[in-house]
Amino acid sequence: MSATIATTLGTSVPPFTPHAISVSLPTWRDNVGYEEGEKRVVDAMVIGYPRFFIHLSIQKLAGICEQKFGVNGEKCLLCPTKRLAEDCRTFMLSRSAEAGTTTSVRLVQFVVCPEDKKTNGSSRNGVNCVELHIVLFPAASFPLAKQFWQHTGMGISSRLAERALSLLPDETVQTKSPAPAPIARPMKSTNRHYSRSISIPKSPTIPGPTSPTKRAEEPDTIGADESTYLEERYGRNLPVAAAAAAKRAMRRRIAGVLVNDGHHDTHAGSNDVEIGPSSRGVSDVTEDDVFLYPTGMSAIWSAHQLALGARPHAKSVCFGFPYTDTLKILQKWGPGCHFYGHGSATDIDSLAEMLEKEASTSSSPPILALFTEFPSNPLLRSPDLVRLRELADKYNFLMVVDETIANLVNVELLPYADIVVSSLSKIFSGDANVMGGSLVLNPKGRHYQELKAYMAANYEDCYFDEDAIYMERNSRNFRKRIYAINENTEALCDFLRAQSLAGGASAPCVIKDVYYPKWSTPENYERCRIKAATSDHQRDGGYGGLFSLTFTTRAASHVFFDNLHCNKGPSLGTNFTIASPYVILAHYAELDWVEQFGVDPGLVRISVGLEDRGTLLAAFEKALRAAEEAVKSSEATQ
Template sequence: MSTTLGTTMDAQRSTLGKPVPPFTAHAISVSLPTWDDNVGYEEGAKRVVDTMVIGYPRFFIHLSIQKLATICEQKFGTHGERCLLCPTRKVAEACRAFMVDRSSSTGSAVPVRLVQFLICPEDDVETLSQCIELHIALFPGDAFPLAKQFWQHTGSCVSSRRAERCLAMLGESPGVDGAGIPSLAVSRPPTRVPNKHYSKKSFGKSPPRSPSSSHFRNGPFRSPEEVLKADEMLSADQSTYLEERYGRNLPLESAAACKRALRRRIAGVLVRDTPDDWSNAGGNKAEIGPSTRGVDDVTEDDVFLFPTGMSAIWHAHQLALAARPAAKSVCFGFPYTDTLKILEKWGPGCWFLGNGLDQDIDELEAILEKEAAADQSSPPALALFTEFPSNPLLRCADLPRLRALADKYDFLIVVDETIGNFVNVEVLPYADIVVSSLSKIFSGDANVMGGSLALNPRGRHYASLRAKITDVYEDVYFDEDAVYMERNSRDFRQRIHTIDDNALAVCSFLHSRSLATSPPPARAVVKRVYYPKYETPQHYERCRVPGGGYGGLFSVTFTSAAASRAFYDTLGCHKGPSLGTNFTLASPYVILAHYAELDWAAQFGVEQGLVRVSVGLEDREALLKDFGRALLAAEAALDSADA
């Protein structure tokens, strides 16, 4: 890159708390450019928290949602009540049940009351066709942390686009404008949007595309400050006009077709999914064939959409509880944090086998045998949840062996394929349920959330799962989010192959400079590169499809804390939570996900100094130069510590 190290780092520091991607009102990541920024975020440091205008949606409630919640609290709340906004009554009732159950276990039950709020444009009150229904859970203000747990773990609450639409119909400005700036901070007073602007005719317009997405698709490697300078050349009005005029979104009245296209794409049944076919992917003209997911008879009717990936996981567990006899679940391997919380906080609990290695299967088999002997009237386990590969250690379980145990002891297998993705790996034949976060590589643009759940029609419990899913599932995926997700996902297969190749190049470079190389370099500061090619490769290869890669995610550990910090701080890519973005994104993952339980995470080999990297579409040589520069900084930090 043309900028010097000092200039680049100074410019990165100026992005603290701003959206990633830049100038994106519905970005799903936030810039935390230095190691100390991440620690400050976890500790609630004022210098960090006060700058944040956005964050990962399940952890940081979007400012538009906060603004709408404040309006609802003022309208319906009493005596300092706060609220959580839910899209349906079923979600609100689940929120109330969770809060009552968790509070009762430690004291008196929290009182939670539910209110329905129907918001309509002024010119649509009679037909109700464009009205939005909110279900509001109201509770004492000091119980908000408990409500936030439900929000975080289930991922089933309202999206920022839904909140923005509600605000507009109420004549309010959004909480964050198109440049990713809080609306209250805009120099001119916000314009009240008359309800008539949200008429049926206006809804048919294509929503603007996130202007930042084009900066990272097959273009040169661009630092955050270069992107900021480029975007500043367009005013917000000009950018919006260009995106509306030349965007590729289908109109909002096509949301149902967008959802069908998504389900078909995930089911792997679209015979052709090219630019010439995208407008028909959700319609009657689309050519449908046997699934490419490893189970021929999967159809779009076996795929269900959710507002987030975590919502898909939560619903998979709820479905298992509804369809099977009550029993503990199994969490196999070190998972993304909320998966374990779901299994612990709903239902009978779980066994946690956090290393996810072959010896853990031996331990699991012993547990199952003991439980089966103690009670022969029901299966010893409800379901086993595992990631393929896992986050952040990129390990893969022996799925054929786990499948054999599931068949022997009659429990379900739920596989989260988010990191591997079905272009690279074929896991459905071993699973009863496959879940995925569509917010990641399937979308890539990091401007919309989504999740999916797919049932295996050849699974032994398929009939009972299908019979019960109507009791558990409801389509709460907001139409506008579905439109964005459909647009973003059209080229995901092509993007994945480029990202696979980029990640392989970066990991090969770092691995060659690590202690794992024989003989290791004299000044090696890289301790280990966690990547499916190096971690449990025999299990990954068994499921890798012909031509599939190893995915875009890896983690790296260092020989000292100083080297970890220097490496992270020096990287010129974007830095923040999330993964699977079209641009390279780094994070000190353990600091962000497990800051309050660092010693616990370390038991399973998840080190405090681990840096997780999601590789993007940038120019490969530029990527390698940037990682080489960061590695030199890590080596210099080690030299300074030794001096």
């Protein structure tokens, strides 16, 4: 495990990965420091989760756009399409008005072509121009723009930024960018994910070696052209020109229609590959029912936009304690949201009462859509989809289910949903070097025709081709990886639960509970878990690769986390084990609020990888013993 572990604060996870989607935050104190904007931590950051930390290449490109098009110190956000730039402007203006303030937002289109480089004999060489849509606004309004970036996941990708930079004249790229205008520190109650300022790097896009006074580790310095050549010539990547085929291959994988996806004699995106009925529990699903997005969050945001565009407007329901941005989307777009944060049977009873009351006063559906995760993040609770589906049919609303954590190899969720969304950035990719998301329509759903018609008229493919190439490559063996990770995770959870209070262990155990679908609402999970004996699948589905631990004391949480020998940082579903004090990162400004839904601020979330099982067990046992010793020492001194 040690060969792949990033231990230096602020560096990429995995190490030396220019487009990594996670960042090393190796201690509990580092994570708190990140949330509090501690200079020691912020200054060390060279990368971060892409919706929270704007990649250095994007910062560089934004600085160039601000110099070229900005006036009076304006800042900007970069979007891949005109419609998304307009959506960003609408969001900023409406949120500003709701807060009783005013702002101004301008849109500029900027097309960068190979000819702009003006090198000797330059030509397009098969490389397309890059179209940027620039949202310009006063520097003080940057936190509003950052909210749009984070919640929607619809900003440009770091690979698109690097492509644009490679096409710009050298003198433009090398020009020193100005420092950003100062932004007032937010009040403590504000979630810092929504307000962290960025600085435009003064170094080249890919920073070079550092001195002892600079950041300790930077992304790999290999050039983009060399990287592309190596991947296509000696790696597994398709050429960039085959992006359409790569996207078609992914849509077929997600639709479950590939008969022999593991056989690479014929590429999964080719016209002569063998296609069969879907294995997703709804046999009529085809690749045309699958839509790709730049991130998992953009798939969720787009599902909500789809609902708002195709159905009568009403509030939505967020059922169960969700990933933070899902709730923010439902609250900040459209008429608002009803929140049932426990996701329990009692919550379903309360939901049914509310629906009946609302339906009695109007002929329109009482709610627009119900959004839920299966299972939830971070408590791994699975909602009762049977009862929720019955309510959806009775009261005529949409069911949107996020399958990211369980994934399509382990469970069949589409029969219960109108729309299934997923973050492909997680286990579908596994390599943590590219973002992506998917949205699947259920062709048997009662609202399928109107949903499909809306998508036909409004869907924009803004998934950058080079990102799709990497995602397609990473996903070719995702089923085999998931089965292996299922087994590793179950073995690890069995070991830890046996030494927890929930598992019947006695003092001096320090683990309070292990949250894992095998024990968290198991009856709901088992109903959807794939059984090979009763389906076309060759293997039973497992319980996934994610679990969470809570501890008897806050000190035990900290010591366990600090002594756990694995990667530490945001994200999940990686091929390597990665741990995070998830509640600190996702809810630091609202810890009291989350506790009322059973979410412990000392919770440690672990995503298990493909490491040797014995090595994994030894690493967790060592951290556990360190936590036990710390508690004993504390008790002895009292």
